Amino acid sequence: MTLRKPLSTLFFCAALPLVFALLPAQSQAPSVPGYRDFTAEAKVEDQFLAVPNAKMAGEELKILTVEPHVAATPEDYKTALYVAEKFRAAGLETQIVPYRVLINYPKTEQVTAYAPDGKVLMSGPTPEHVEGDPAGENPRVVMPFNGSSGSGNVTGEVVYANYGRLEDFKELDTQHVDLHGKIVICRYGQNFRGVKVYLAEQRGAAGVLIYSDPQDDGYVKGDAWPIGPWRPEMGVQRGSVQYLFRYSGDPETPGVASTPDLPDSARVTPQNQPHIISIPLSYHDAAPILQALKGPSVPQDWQGGLPFRYHVGPGGVTVHLDSDQDYQRRLIWDVIGKIPGSQYPDDWVVTGNHRDAWVYGAVDPSSGTAAMLEAVHGVGVLLRSGWRPKRTIVFCSWDAEEYGLMGSTEWVEQNEQQLQRAVAYFNVDVAVSGPNFEASAVPSLKDFVRDVTKSVPSPLGSTVYEQWKNSHPPENEHDSPGMNVPNEARMGDLGSGSDYTAFLQHAGVPSTDIGSEGPYGVYHSAFDDFAWFKQNADPDFVYLQEMARVLGLETVRMADADVLPYDYVAYAQEIGAYLSTAKRKAADNGLGSLDFAPAQAAAARMLTAAAQAQAAQTAATGDLARLNTFLRQTETAFLSPEGLPKRPWYKHTVYAPGEYTGYAAVVIPGVNEAIDAHEAARAQQQLAVLAQAIDNAAQCLKKAQL
Numbered sequence: 001m002t003l004r005k006p007l008s009t010l011f012f013c014a015a016l017p018l019v020f021a022l023l024p025a026q027s028q029a030p031s032v033p034g035y036r037d038f039t040a041e042a043k044v045e046d047q048f049l050a051v052p053n054a055k056m057a058g059e060e061l062k063i064l065t066v067e068p069h070v071a072a073t074p075e076d077y078k079t080a081l082y083v084a085e086k087f088r089a090a091g092l093e094t095q096i097v098p099y100r101v102l103i104n105y106p107k108t109e110q111v112t113a114y115a116p117d118g119k120v121l122m123s124g125p126t127p128e129h130v131e132g133d134p135a136g137e138n139p140r141v142v143m144p145f146n147g148s149s150g151s152g153n154v155t156g157e158v159v160y161a162n163y164g165r166l167e168d169f170k171e172l173d174t175q176h177v178d179l180h181g182k183i184v185i186c187r188y189g190q191n192f193r194g195v196k197v198y199l200a201e202q203r204g205a206a207g208v209l210i211y212s213d214p215q216d217d218g219y220v221k222g223d224a225w226p227i228g229p230w231r232p233e234m235g236v237q238r239g240s241v242q243y244l245f246r247y248s249g250d251p252e253t254p255g256v257a258s259t260p261d262l263p264d265s266a267r268v269t270p271q272n273q274p275h276i277i278s279i280p281l282s283y284h285d286a287a288p289i290l291q292a293l294k295g296p297s298v299p300q301d302w303q304g305g306l307p308f309r310y311h312v313g314p315g316g317v318t319v320h321l322d323s324d325q326d327y328q329r330r331l332i333w334d335v336i337g338k339i340p341g342s343q344y345p346d347d348w349v350v351t352g353n354h355r356d357a358w359v360y361g362a363v364d365p366s367s368g369t370a371a372m373l374e375a376v377h378g379v380g381v382l383l384r385s386g387w388r389p390k391r392t393i394v395f396c397s398w399d400a401e402e403y404g405l406m407g408s409t410e411w412v413e414q415n416e417q418q419l420q421r422a423v424a425y426f427n428v429d430v431a432v433s434g435p436n437f438e439a440s441a442v443p444s445l446k447d448f449v450r451d452v453t454k455s456v457p458s459p460l461g462s463t464v465y466e467q468w469k470n471s472h473p474p475e476n477e478h479d480s481p482g483m484n485v486p487n488e489a490r491m492g493d494l495g496s497g498s499d500y501t502a503f504l505q506h507a508g509v510p511s512t513d514i515g516s517e518g519p520y521g522v523y524h525s526a527f528d529d530f531a532w533f534k535q536n537a538d539p540d541f542v543y544l545q546e547m548a549r550v551l552g553l554e555t556v557r558m559a560d561a562d563v564l565p566y567d568y569v570a571y572a573q574e575i576g577a578y579l580s581t582a583k584r585k586a587a588d589n590g591l592g593s594l595d596f597a598p599a600q601a602a603a604a605r606m607l608t609a610a611a612q613a614q615a616a617q618t619a620a621t622g623d624l625a626r627l628n629t630f631l632r633q634t635e636t637a638f639l640s641p642e643g644l645p646k647r648p649w650y651k652h653t654v655y656a657p658g659e660y661t662g663y664a665a666v667v668i669p670g671v672n673e674a675i676d677a678h679e680a681a682r683a684q685q686q687l688a689v690l691a692q693a694i695d696n697a698a699q700c701l702k703k704a705q706l
């Protein structure tokens, strides 16, 4: 970490063409998947790579972060106009597409903690403030709150629930701690914040306080902002507590586009919102509550970084919550820019990033917007030189992602029919918080991302791919089974938490998500601002440039491919591995009699068909349009029409956000969640649904060879 800044300034050469002159794309011309002859495309890519500009990305970031721009505010609309202007300047057919979605702004947020004698221990939330960065002082900074919180007035005793994971609540059950009417206090981290509220609500809690513990992203990790990158004492993580594991998007219109003229009669009662109050806190405000809390001492791994022993409660402190949320159907604005394809105009390559931020949003999401704008800049230069993509390219700037992926979800629901032919969705969100490249993708696109990064220079020297492959981030306990391939750059699976969700898990569009990561303790606070970014993430904006190049190259290479470069052999192998893991887990859970054989046989048939399709992809002869159509339909084949049990909006049988993790992917979710719930009949039925989906995919692959 301390080496990071010297390295990037020492080894990065501002005269960029020199850097990638060392990496001529032509050197790999013979072997780029998807191309019969890469020579012409290599020239296009070289021309593209020369354009994204670090200084301009920095200027764009500064403009995007000049004001707080929460979804549906006038400041948010200004950023839409700015992005639209940039899209048009590059030659994209640009439209601002509005939706009307139900979202809340906080009118009142009040937390008061009392000692048994009535003495006030804390009254908050304290406005975000730190010496040395005036970011929190702007009156347009929205007070700390949770999107989708309930309104009301409650008073209750307090119970500490660690990270608010399923296992934490089970531990409280074991200790016979009754949560009815209680205020649950838990710390951020380990799962999606909506899951914490979901589990607390299921157990009868009256409200939830979610705070940022210094052990997880504060001074225990390193120096706090403005000295270092970690969360300062009064920094608060805002965020949505929507139950997005049920469905994402506008709470009132699951499966339907929430266009401005949609009649009220077409809207339903929200099913993805908590009913109880949830309020986020800084550790400055949480500490007096936790310190006063009595009851048993916590299990050792529940102890956080504050300088006193934590207790489970209840006792010692009572908390009063007052929450008044102004829920309205508000207008939001996606910006959509198209370049019609010359050969396959109905086949779309979609690339997107959200634009709304909880506050200034330098890292999240404006680093992604700046990177996308420089990718658009590069594509614009190609257009002016006479290039036309074979497939239609669609660049998208989503709104209201922070409230629950609303802009992207509504757009996907509106364009569902057309998206059956979308060959890929390339997402970027938290594009740059540091120098470590990371990516997640469907298995069919993992090698595609690796290949693209082999053509992009790293500010640290050599290629993004080499730096990525040789980096060793600490292993994450939530890494998916497919995460680590020996001697390969690691890649994750797609769960949720950003705008690829509706594309992949509702509409079946093959997707990727990329980012460049580093220590980032100011997530969703007022301090995720331009000054923080420049000091901690990317002083010379060279990682913004790197991300613009990777994102743009994904888009251009996919749009121009002769044969869609999906790797279904890898997909079949990963599904086989998921089934083996699930089978072992079933045996451990006393469900050893479940019959996995039909699903495993289907996976074996898919592997055979995939190997034959791969030969057809390599040969690249005959009717390529037909080959591409069946290759694309293979991903759609994984959708089940009835969707997942209890959450029919999620249709993908291989990937979904976990009901109890929210962000992290659950693989073969129907099967795994039934096993976790010890429901043998449901698990067997879901195995049959999965086997059918895998067989459908195998059938598509067989047609791809004929």
Ligand SMILES: [Zn+2]
Pocket: 354, 364, 365, 401, 429, 430
């Ligand atoms: Zn974001």
